[in-house]
Amino acid sequence: MIVTKKTLKKKGNLSQLMIPLIAFGLLIIFNLIRDPGFFSIETKLNNAGNTVLAGNLISIINGASELAILAMGMTLVTAACGGQDISVGAAAAIAGSVFVKVIRGASMVTGGTVILAFLACCVVAMLFGSFNGMLVSVFRIQPMIATLILYTCGRSIAYWINGGATPTIDGSITGAIGSFIPGVPIPTPVIIVVVMIILFSLAFRFTTLGLYTQTVGINQNAARLNGINTTLIKLLSFVILGICVSVAGCIGVCRLQLINHETLLIDIEMDTILAVAIGGNSLGGGKFKISGSILGAYVIQMLTTTLYAMKVSSTDVKAYKAIVIILLVVIGSPVVKRWFTKVMANIRGASIRRLGVKEGN
Amino acid sequence: MTVQNSSLNQKRREPLTDTQLLMTITICIFFVMYILAMLLLGGGFLRAQQIFDLLNDNAPLIIVACGLTVVMIGGGIDISVGGVTSLVVMSCVLYLNNSGNMFVSMLLALGIGLAFGLVHGLLVSYLEIQPFIVTLAGMFFARGMTTILSVNPQKLAHEGVNALRAVKIEIPWLGYVAKNGNLIPARMELGVIVALLCVIVIFLLLKFGRTGRNFYALGGNQQSALMLGINVKRTRFTSYVISGLLSGIAGYVFMMHTGAGNATNAAGAEMNAIASSIIGGTLLTGGVGNIIGTFFGTLTLTTIKKIVVTSGLNDPWWQSITTGAMLMFFIVLQSVVLSRRGKVKTSRNVKE
Numbered sequence: 141m142i143v144t145k146k147t148l149k150k151k152g153n154l155s156q157l158m159i160p161l162i163a164f165g166l167l168i169i170f171n172l173i174r175d176p177g178f179f180s181i182e183t184k185l186n187n188a189g190n191t192v193l194a195g196n197l198i199s200i201i202n203g204a205s206e207l208a209i210l211a212m213g214m215t216l217v218t219a220a221c222g223g224q225d226i227s228v229g230a231a232a233a234i235a236g237s238v239f240v241k242v243i244r245g246a247s248m249v250t251g252g253t254v255i256l257a258f259l260a261c262c263v264v265a266m267l268f269g270s271f272n273g274m275l276v277s278v279f280r281i282q283p284m285i286a287t288l289i290l291y292t293c294g295r296s297i298a299y300w301i302n303g304g305a306t307p308t309i310d311g312s313i314t315g316a317i318g319s320f321i322p323g324v325p326i327p328t329p330v331i332i333v334v335v336m337i338i339l340f341s342l343a344f345r346f347t348t349l350g351l352y353t354q355t356v357g358i359n360q361n362a363a364r365l366n367g368i369n370t371t372l373i374k375l376l377s378f379v380i381l382g383i384c385v386s387v388a389g390c391i392g393v394c395r396l397q398l399i400n401h402e403t404l405l406i407d408i409e410m411d412t413i414l415a416v417a418i419g420g421n422s423l424g425g426g427k428f429k430i431s432g433s434i435l436g437a438y439v440i441q442m443l444t445t446t447l448y449a450m451k452v453s454s455t456d457v458k459a460y461k462a463i464v465i466i467l468l469v470v471i472g473s474p475v476v477k478r479w480f481t482k483v484m485a486n487i488r489g490a491s492i493r494r495l496g497v498k499e500g501n
Numbered sequence: 502m503t504v505q506n507s508s509l510n511q512k513r514r515e516p517l518t519d520t521q522l523l524m525t526i527t528i529c530i531f532f533v534m535y536i537l538a539m540l541l542l543g544g545g546f547l548r549a550q551q552i553f554d555l556l557n558d559n560a561p562l563i564i565v566a567c568g569l570t571v572v573m574i575g576g577g578i579d580i581s582v583g584g585v586t587s588l589v590v591m592s593c594v595l596y597l598n599n600s601g602n603m604f605v606s607m608l609l610a611l612g613i614g615l616a617f618g619l620v621h622g623l624l625v626s627y628l629e630i631q632p633f634i635v636t637l638a639g640m641f642f643a644r645g646m647t648t649i650l651s652v653n654p655q656k657l658a659h660e661g662v663n664a665l666r667a668v669k670i671e672i673p674w675l676g677y678v679a680k681n682g683n684l685i686p687a688r689m690e691l692g693v694i695v696a697l698l699c700v701i702v703i704f705l706l707l708k709f710g711r712t713g714r715n716f717y718a719l720g721g722n723q724q725s726a727l728m729l730g731i732n733v734k735r736t737r738f739t740s741y742v743i744s745g746l747l748s749g750i751a752g753y754v755f756m757m758h759t760g761a762g763n764a765t766n767a768a769g770a771e772m773n774a775i776a777s778s779i780i781g782g783t784l785l786t787g788g789v790g791n792i793i794g795t796f797f798g799t800l801t802l803t804t805i806k807k808i809v810v811t812s813g814l815n816d817p818w819w820q821s822i823t824t825g826a827m828l829m830f831f832i833v834l835q836s837v838v839l840s841r842r843g844k845v846k847t848s849r850n851v852k853e
Binding site: 423461 | 631641645772820822833
C-alpha cells in the first residue's frame, strides 16, 4: 500500500516537470539539427591567462545563474502567498548599489571587504524583502500590488544611493566572482548557483519550511487552525527571496564591474515569474517544486541564447520569445491536456476493441 | 415599485459600498492635493490650463487604465496594454508615412488592439491559461514587433493627420492674460474628448449594462457567477477584448499627441495604469472597482509627479520615489479601511 502511494506521488511530480523537460528536449533537438556543434565544449585561455571551459552550453548555464537563483526564491513566495514579487529587479539594483558603495568606501579591496559588502547588501535586501512581506502578510495586500511600490521606486532608490552616477569597481576578487576563479575552469556564478541549490535542499531536508509553505499556500485558514503562524511563513518567504535577490544583484554587479541602476537585471522579474510558471508551478500558490523553476530558468536562457545564435537582434528577441512561451503554455494548458488524454484514451480504446474483435474471430 | 422601494431602503442602511468608499477617498484626496498645490505652489496650478495639460498628456493613460479596470474587475490582469499601445503607434506612423489613408489607419489601430484582445481572451478564458503569463507574452510580442518594425524613432509626415493633430478646442473664458496683454485661451486636444467618451461609455456599461454587471459577478466569485447562470468564459473573454480594443484606441490617441513612433513609447504604461486603477479603488482580486475612481486615480498619479517637479525636487529620482510613497499610502489606506469595515460588519452580524 505504501509502495503504491509512493509511486503515485512520484508520477504526479514527474508530470509537473513534463513541460520544462519537453521544452528542454525540443530546444536541444532543434539546436542539434540547426548546428550539430552547438553544444560542443572546449577549453581555452581567457584574458587573465586561466584555462577555462567555453562554448554555448557553458554560456547558457552561466547566463541563467541570476535567473535560477531568483526563481528559487520566487517559487517560495508564489507558493506561500499565491502571488508574485514584481520588484526583484529593482531590489537587486538596490542591493547592487549597496554592494558597490561599501566596496568603493573601503581603501583596499580584500576578501574581507567583499564579504562585508555582501553582508551589507544582504541585510538591505532582506529589509526590503520584509517590507514587501509585511505589506503582504500583515496588511493582507495582494503580492503584486504590494511589490508594485518597490517596482515603481526601487531603481530610483538605487540611483539615489549612487548619488546620480554609475560607479565602477575594480579588483581581482569581484572580477573572480563575476567570471572565473583562477585555476577553476567552471564559471563562478555556476558554483554559486550550486551552493544555493545545496543550501535550499538542506533547508527543505532538515526544516519544515517546505511543508509549512505548501500548507499555507493550499489553505491559509486550515494552516492557521493547525497552529502554523501564516504571517511568519509569508514574511519568511519574502526574506528568503531577499537573500536570493542580494546574491543575484552581487553576481550581476560583479559580471560588469559596474552598477547601472537602469540596466542591471532589467526585466528579470518577468523572466523569473515565467521560469516559475514554465516549471509547472501554479501561480495561484500551493504545491511547488523548486527543481521545476530552476529547469524553467535554464529553458528561458537556452531559448534566448538560441535566438542570439540565429542572429536575432537583442531588441527583437522578445517577439520570438513570446511565440515560444505561448506555444509552451498552450501545450501545458489544462484544456489541451484534457483533450490529449481523451484522444489517447480513444486510441487505446479503439485498439483494444480491434484486438477484441480479432480474438473473437 | 415596491421592489424599488425596498432596494432603496437597503441602500440607505448600507450607506456606501466598498467601491464607492474607496472612490470617494481618492476623489477627496485628489481635490485636497490640488487645492494645497494651488495655495502653496501657485504658479501654473492657478491656471485652468494646468488641468487641460494633465488631460492632454495623459489621455492615452486614462483610456488604457479604463480597459485595465474592466479586466481587473473581472478578476484578471492585462499587462500587455503598454506594449500594444506602442505597437499601434509605430505601425500607424509607418503606414501613414507610406502614403496611407487616415481612416484605414484608424481601422488599423482598432484592428491591432482587437487582435491582441481576441487572442488574450481566447487563451485565458477558453484554454484556461494564467492571465499573467498570457498577457506577459503579449507584452513581449508587442514590444518585440515594435522594434522589428523600426528601431529608430519615426516622425509622422502625413498632412491630413497632422492637420487633425493641430485642431485644438479653445475655451477663451478659461484662459489667462499673458504678460504682453494677449488672452491665451485654454487648449484641449481631440484625444481628451476620445478619452472622456471612453470613460463615459465604460461607466455606463459597468453601471447599467448586463455585461458590466456580469464582470462584477465574475470577479466577486466565479463559482457563484456560474451558479447564477452567467456565461463565465464569454464574460472573461469580453473583458480582454474590451481591454485590447481600448489599448488600440489609446495607441491612436498617443500618436495624435506625440506625432512620432518610438520603440520606447508608452514605456511602463501598464504599471502606471495598474497603479491608477488601484489608487482609484479597484482591487486586483476582482469584483471591486469603478471607472470614475480610475479616472481620478490617473489624475492623482500624474498630479503628484507634476507637484514634485514644480516644488523644486529636480533630482531625477524624486519623481518615482514620491510616486512609490504615494502608492504605498493609498494601498495601505485601502487595506486598513477595508479590514476595519470587515470587522465592523462581522461584529454587527454577531450582535444580531
